[in-house]
Amino acid sequence: MEDIFSYWPWLLLLLPVAYLLGWLKGISFKKAESSNSSNSLSSDYFKGLNYLLSDQQERALPVFLHLVQVDNETIDTHLALATIYRRSGNYDKAIEVHQNLIAKPSLSAKYRSKALLELGRDYLAAGLFDRAEGLFNDVIKNGFYEQQARQYMLDIYQQEKEWSEAVKVTRSLIQNGDSTLRSLIAQFYCEISDQYFKKGNIKQAEVAAKDALSYDSDCIRAIIVRVQNAVALRKFKDAIKFIKRIEQTDSRYFPVILPYCIESYRELGKLNELIDYLKSVESHHANLSLMQGIVNLLVEVKGEEAALIYIQKQLVLRPNINGLASFIELMNKQDNFAENSHFQKLQKAVEHIRQKNDLYQCNKCGYTSGTLNWQCPSCLVWGEIKPLIGDMNAKN
Ligand SMILES: [Zn+2]
Known part of the structure; x- marks a missing residue:
């Protein structure tokens, strides 16, 4: 008599068939279950x-x-x-x-x-x-x-505008995996830093600015804040260090810190060095505010003649109305033209159309403004407003 074990190869072949039958039964059971549940609605x-x-x-x-x-x-x-x-x-x-x-x-x-x-x-x-x-x-x-x-x-x-709370919740979001918020939390720390600065607490303002940079080392606003803090603390060498970092990170913002820049170099008695430095910045990124700053410094340090030579060169390289206005103004001063001369009239006319302020524009929605807002008032996006018309390269 044949042993049942002699059939085992056939039994093995039947196993997948049994599995398939079981699976089909499972599906039909689930279908029935779902149809019952639909009926219960x-x-x-x-x-x-x-x-x-x-x-x-x-x-x-x-x-x-x-x-x-x-x-x-x-x-x-x-x-x-x-x-x-x-x-x-x-x-x-x-x-x-x-x-x-x-x-x-x-x-x-x-x-x-x-x-x-x-x-x-x-x-x-x-x-x-x-x-x-x-x-x-x-x-x-x-x-x-x-x-x-x-x-x-x-x-x-x-x-x-509860910036401390915003920092706390953003930190949790980052800890739970949202690393896209690092530049946003840096903006909140800058807001906190601004609040401390306005209250005269420069040390706490510095702590917050450092926190901002710990999340986003390229946060241009935080670097600007550090320049402002360093000048307030009369740490002019530190200020210059951060000014150079702004130039490397995004030199379009350079005119924003130009007054701090002039103050720092002046306090260190290095205005000549500053003129050379600003000219080198300008060679990479020409800007109307920068050009005017250089003209004023040249008049102060080296005299009107040096300023005239500089501005003539600039007008050849980059013709612009502000340069022309400065040129005519200097010529009038030098040659001491009479009140109603053609040059005086020309100066008044050009003065009228020269661009007096920098203009800023949001990269996201196109909103333009005469002041630098870190959060766009129109689309509410942070850090997308960039200096525009003072920027001669962008205009070209
Ligand atoms: Zn916008």
């Missing part, structure tokens, strides 16, 4: 859904609010309804839907967090920052959607 739910799809949100709201059972399959529809309300400015209704969701005992912890997060967004959109902040804190404690909650808290702190 109440007719009210579909009624509400119909209203929503036919753009009748007003009629959908009471239907959804009175649904007893809210589960993982229907919650997305509730959330969508609330989002429609929030986007159309109907904050009260969005809040009502979200509060109604949170009160449902059948909701999973994750979805409860989602509803809390969305409720916080309703309050944020309605301008009720304190309530929104409390809800986002609850979301963080619950352990779901924490990063999103922190992002919205960051919006609040920026709008309220």
Whole structure:
């Protein structure tokens, strides 16, 4: 009689077939389960859904609010309804839907967090920052959607200009993996530094500026702040060190620190050295403010003749109205023309059209302004406003 073990190679071949049959059975079981669950959705739910799809949100709201059972399959529809309300400015209704969701005992912890997060967004959109902040804190404690909650808290702190809080929440976001925020946190530290500087606490202003650079070593604003702090502390050699760093990082900003630059070199008795240095900066990046600074220094240190020679060269290299105005002004001084001479009239006319201030423009939205804002007042993006028209290379 043949032993059963003599059939074992056949049994081995049947194993994959058995596995396949089991898998197919599993699928059909899942299908049946899902169809049962669909059947369990109440007719009210579909009624509400119909209203929503036919753009009748007003009629959908009471239907959804009175649904007893809210589960993982229907919650997305509730959330969508609330989002429609929030986007159309109907904050009260969005809040009502979200509060109604949170009160449902059948909701999973994750979805409860989602509803809390969305409720916080309703309050944020309605301008009720304190309530929104409390809800986002609850979301963080619950352990779901924490990063999103922190992002919205960051919006609040920026709008309220609470820079220390903004630093704390941004630090958490960075620690949890968002390294794109390093340049943003540097801007917040610069804001803190500015506040200390205005109060006369230069040492704390320095600490904050160093913190900014520890997150973003190329933060041009933080380097400018360090120049300003060094001059205030009469550490002129340090100031010059940071001035040279600005030139290397982004020389377009050089005119912003030109007054500090002149003060530092003057205090160290090195104005001649400064003239040579500014000329070398200008050879890399010509700028109307820089050119005017050099003219003034040449007049002071080497006399009007030297200034005239310099400006004639500049006018050949880069013809510009400011250079022409300075040239005519110097010629009038030198030759002492009479009050109503043609040169005097020419000087007045050119003076009228010369560009007096630097202009700044946002790289993101194109907003232009006569003052340097670190956060664009139009698109609210940080660090994208760059010096523009004083910049002769950019103009070309
Ligand atoms: Zn902008």
